Amino acid sequence: MTLHRPTSAFTLIELMLSIGLGSLILYTAFAGVRTASQAITVSNQLSLENAMLRAGYFQVQNDLDFWTSLDDPNNPSNQKLRGYPNTGPTNSPSGMPFTPMSLICNGANQENPPSAIKAGSPLTYGEIKPRPGPYPSAKDTDPLDPWEKDTGFDPTVSWTPSDPRTWCQVNPAEKSSGSGWGGVTPSIPSVLFGRYAIFSNVSATPALNSWTVTNPTTSTSYSVGYSPPMVIPHLWYPNQIQFFLGALGYQAMCEYLPPNALYAYYMGASGSTSAGGLSLLATMPQWGSWGGFRNSDGGQVTACGIYRETYSTSFGYFNPWAPADPTGEPGIFWRHYMHFDSDYTAFNGGSGVQWGAVGLQDLLAHTAFPQNLLPLEPTNWPGVYTTVGRLVKCDHFVAVAKINRRSSITGSVTQISFLGLGTTLRGARMQRKDPNDTSGGSGWAHWDDDPAAMTTTPGPNPGQGNQPNLDSPTP
Amino acid sequence: MQVITIAPSVPRRSRHQRGTILIIVAGLSALLASMSLVFLARMRSDSEETQVVMQLAQAKIMLAAACNYVQETSRLGWDANFPYYQGAPAHPSAIIPPPQTLPNGSGVLSLSGTILSSPSPATMPAHQETYGWIDVRDGSIGPNVRAPSPATLPYSTYAVWSTALVESNGSGWNRPAWPAIGSVAICPMYVMQRPPYATQLTAVYNPINTTPGNALFGLPYIQYPDPMPVVSNGWPQQATSGTVTGALYDDGQNGATLTDFVHGDPTPRQQTTGKSWFRVYRDGPATFVITCGSGATMGYTSYAEAASVGGPSAAAMFNNDPGFFNSLAANELRIWYRIEWSPSVMEQTYHNLQHGDVGVEHNLMWPANASHTWSVGNRTQTWTKNPVGTIRWVERLVTQPTYY
Numbered sequence: 040m041t042l043h044r045p046t047s048a049f050t051l052i053e054l055m056l057s058i059g060l061g062s063l064i065l066y067t068a069f070a071g072v073r074t075a076s077q078a079i080t081v082s083n084q085l086s087l088e089n090a091m092l093r094a095g096y097f098q099v100q101n102d103l104d105f106w107t108s109l110d111d112p113n114n115p116s117n118q119k120l121r122g123y124p125n126t127g128p129t130n131s132p133s134g135m136p137f138t139p140m141s142l143i144c145n146g147a148n149q150e151n152p153p154s155a156i157k158a159g160s161p162l163t164y165g166e167i168k169p170r171p172g173p174y175p176s177a178k179d180t181d182p183l184d185p186w187e188k189d190t191g192f193d194p195t196v197s198w199t200p201s202d203p204r205t206w207c208q209v210n211p212a213e214k215s216s217g218s219g220w221g222g223v224t225p226s227i228p229s230v231l232f233g234r235y236a237i238f239s240n241v242s243a244t245p246a247l248n249s250w251t252v253t254n255p256t257t258s259t260s261y262s263v264g265y266s267p268p269m270v271i272p273h274l275w276y277p278n279q280i281q282f283f284l285g286a287l288g289y290q291a292m293c294e295y296l297p298p299n300a301l302y303a304y305y306m307g308a309s310g311s312t313s314a315g316g317l318s319l320l321a322t323m324p325q326w327g328s329w330g331g332f333r334n335s336d337g338g339q340v341t342a343c344g345i346y347r348e349t350y351s352t353s354f355g356y357f358n359p360w361a362p363a364d365p366t367g368e369p370g371i372f373w374r375h376y377m378h379f380d381s382d383y384t385a386f387n388g389g390s391g392v393q394w395g396a397v398g399l400q401d402l403l404a405h406t407a408f409p410q411n412l413l414p415l416e417p418t419n420w421p422g423v424y425t426t427v428g429r430l431v432k433c434d435h436f437v438a439v440a441k442i443n444r445r446s447s448i449t450g451s452v453t454q455i456s457f458l459g460l461g462t463t464l465r466g467a468r469m470q471r472k473d474p475n476d477t478s479g480g481s482g483w484a485h486w487d488d489d490p491a492a493m494t495t496t497p498g499p500n501p502g503q504g505n506q507p508n509l510d511s512p513t514p
Numbered sequence: 515m516q517v518i519t520i521a522p523s524v525p526r527r528s529r530h531q532r533g534t535i536l537i538i539v540a541g542l543s544a545l546l547a548s549m550s551l552v553f554l555a556r557m558r559s560d561s562e563e564t565q566v567v568m569q570l571a572q573a574k575i576m577l578a579a580a581c582n583y584v585q586e587t588s589r590l591g592w593d594a595n596f597p598y599y600q601g602a603p604a605h606p607s608a609i610i611p612p613p614q615t616l617p618n619g620s621g622v623l624s625l626s627g628t629i630l631s632s633p634s635p636a637t638m639p640a641h642q643e644t645y646g647w648i649d650v651r652d653g654s655i656g657p658n659v660r661a662p663s664p665a666t667l668p669y670s671t672y673a674v675w676s677t678a679l680v681e682s683n684g685s686g687w688n689r690p691a692w693p694a695i696g697s698v699a700i701c702p703m704y705v706m707q708r709p710p711y712a713t714q715l716t717a718v719y720n721p722i723n724t725t726p727g728n729a730l731f732g733l734p735y736i737q738y739p740d741p742m743p744v745v746s747n748g749w750p751q752q753a754t755s756g757t758v759t760g761a762l763y764d765d766g767q768n769g770a771t772l773t774d775f776v777h778g779d780p781t782p783r784q785q786t787t788g789k790s791w792f793r794v795y796r797d798g799p800a801t802f803v804i805t806c807g808s809g810a811t812m813g814y815t816s817y818a819e820a821a822s823v824g825g826p827s828a829a830a831m832f833n834n835d836p837g838f839f840n841s842l843a844a845n846e847l848r849i850w851y852r853i854e855w856s857p858s859v860m861e862q863t864y865h866n867l868q869h870g871d872v873g874v875e876h877n878l879m880w881p882a883n884a885s886h887t888w889s890v891g892n893r894t895q896t897w898t899k900n901p902v903g904t905i906r907w908v909e910r911l912v913t914q915p916t917y918y
Binding site: 165197200 | 524536538541542543546548549552553556558560563564567568574577578581645648649650651653654704786795797798799800801803849851852856857858859860861862873900904906907908910911912913915916917918
């Protein structure tokens with residue numbers, strides 16, 4: 040019997056089926072690989088997006104603590120807020136938020152005697168103490184009290200209310216307008232409650248004025264006389280207010296002065312004062328360049344503190360990397376000496392850089408200017424922009440941190456926004472080494488609380504003395 | 515005999531098919547495994563990095579807590595009878611027993627441990643408000659309590675602090691007890707089972723009866739105490755019987771059981787431990803070095819300090835093992851700040867009665883938080899209460915300070 044051996048080749052049908060099945064298997068395998076590859080790619084991309092969001096979070100936290108978006112002590116090209124034009128709003132050397140105090144706190148603005156700091160050791164650069172008692176009482180204030188004659192900023196003395204020199208002696212009801220001197224309301228005689236300019240003044244020998252007030256009903260005239268010389272017992276407080284009005288910018292002034300300070304002071308009579316000697320810069324709405332210091336909320340012409348001054352308007356710290364102002368607008372220096380509508384007046388359209396909705400938008404655009412976290416990143420990476428906008432509103436100092444991340448997959452934008460707590464301006468200035476120190480250079484100032492650090496030669500390393508910072512007096 | 519194979523090709527082809535499928539399945543499995551591994555690795559690294567984000571957030575929250583602590587303790591929480599009662603709280607920490615609590619009727623302790631006298635109003639805790647870290651009355655170092663009027667001695671005579679070096683960090687740093695200059699407060703921020711002076715959240719203890727015909731209908735009889743302590747002390751409430759007594763009010767006088775109203779039950783809630791803490795080093799009259807921590811060391815700088823300051827109970831928390839403490843410390847985040855407290859609070863000019871050019875001059879000024887302004891507007895600074903001073907500045911320290 041002969042048996043037929045099976046056919047060793049494929050039939051056409053078998054071949055087609057096997058090719059089809061093989062293709063299906065290969066397609067499935069490739070699809071699996073491709074899907075896996077895509078999944079891994081998306082996973083990596085999403086992970087990268089999350090990582091970038093975290094990086095943005097760390098960046099804003101770092102900025103909240105070290106202010107490097109406004110001033111980088113290790114990068115001289117990013118120290119644009121350290122300038123000090125010779126004339127500011129008070130016609131004296133004025134600076135911006137990171138101007139070394141030693142540059143503007145000199146000459147007439149220096150401690151008395153010059154370079155002296157009162158409470159702490161000169162080498163401590165951080166030791167802050169109250170003025171030693173006992174203090175002169177209010178009734179027997181010593182006009183020769185050397186502490187009253189101090190001017191400028193002493194970083195070693197705490198502003199203690201037990202010290203009479205810290206008391207504001209301005210009459211809070213006195214108006215900077217009135218009859219007798221350019222008054223707009225003749226029915227209000229100036230200094231109705233007395234001539235407070237003789238209690239406190241920026242000058243120990245101010246030239247005050249005499250004038251005549253006429254009662255509009257009886258036509259009776261009264262003489263408001265003044266006969267120098269007059270001993271002015273309180274000089275320190277008005278000098279502090281005047282100094283800070285032209286020192287580091289208006290928001291910096293709000294930070295450096297205590298929260299209960301009244302921003303008013305008397306001067307010798309001039310075109311810059313009311314009849315009673317009140318500084319018009321401090322008390323008259325819109326008096327001065329670029330809207331001046333005082334806002335016009337309520338038409339107030341009396342002394343005010345931080346709340347009234349920041350209720351309808353705000354001050355801010357302006358990012359020097361924001362687009363420069365067009366010609367005719369204030370520029371980075373004067374921006375720190377302006378107020379911007381930020382409340383009920385910001386509902387209006389407004390005109391000019393600081394008024395109405397335009398002013399509010401301008402304030403936010405320049406204080407909260409978003410900066411690219413990684414300018415040189417690959418184009419397929421998610422973009423991250425961060426900002427910490429610092430401004431003061433209704434006596435609240437706010438630091439608005441924002442992280443914007445754009446997804447490179449979907450293009451969607453995710454924003455995280457929160458109010459941060461961290462270093463204040465004065466703290467940021469104490470972090471930075473005074474470049475005008477005799478040892479030269481810039482960078483971070485070394486500080487330690489080891490007593491040895493307060494008695495040895497300053498240096499950047501542990502064990503060396505604390506280094507002077509941006510708040511230190513003239514070396 | 516010849517063996518006839520009936521279907522010799524079938525087994526060969528079947529083996530080939532099984533091998534192909536095996537390869538494909540193995541490949542797909544490898545793909546799935548690699549994908550899973552990638553996902554897991556990514557998730558793990560994301561989780562680890564996010565943990566740092568959380569730690570930083572918690573540490574920054576500790577900065578806010580520390581500032582609040584410095585503000586409040588400038589005026590609150592001190593004992594007028596210091597040192598007889600040792601100026602509690604030495605450390606606002608549950609792991610520290612109430613300061614030298616006695617007394618069980620036997621007396622109270624001095625700093626040196628000597629029994630001074632029997633409990634009496636003159637020696638028992640008497641919490642008074644103080645006048646700031648720098649006394650606003652004369653600029654002396656505070657906190658100081660009230661003084662007889664007229665004061666014949668400096669206000670610092672009535673200080674709640676002492677310069678006596680009674681504490682050590684276990685490594686050679688001897689320091690005074692909090693709140694003296696040079697002292698440290700250690701504040702682990704877990705949630706207590708029941709904090710001191712805890713009251714119930716009940717909003718209305720004496721609701722007006724609304725059932726017509728009821729004997730109590732329509733009138734506020736105020737039958738029951740309001741508020742009521744959380745601790746069940748037998749006071750009557752909600753139609754229950756009971757008596758208002760001093761039971762479980764302050765067991766500090768009766769053995770410090772820590773189950774009373776005054777002391778509360780400071781036992782940590784389990785899920786809140788090991789999260790975050792802060793410590794405050796008073797380096798000047800009103801300047802403080804704040805350490806913000808996110809981790810499980812409870813605010814101790816080292817195991818030696820835990821054993822020295824916290825005693826055996828603190829050491830036991832770390833298994834009596836310095837190595838265990840060090841591993842905890844290595845995984846936590848610590849950042850340092852320096853702050854200055856100021857007694858200054860809100861200025862008063864938020865509204866002068868006639869502050870404009872309106873033909874009238876008036877001295878009337880609406881002060882901050884003036885209640886009579888509530889009816890006419892919400893510009894009142896009621897919402898900016900700060901009766902315990904303010905923080906003048908905050909500085910993140912670039913490097914770790916020697917003392918903190």
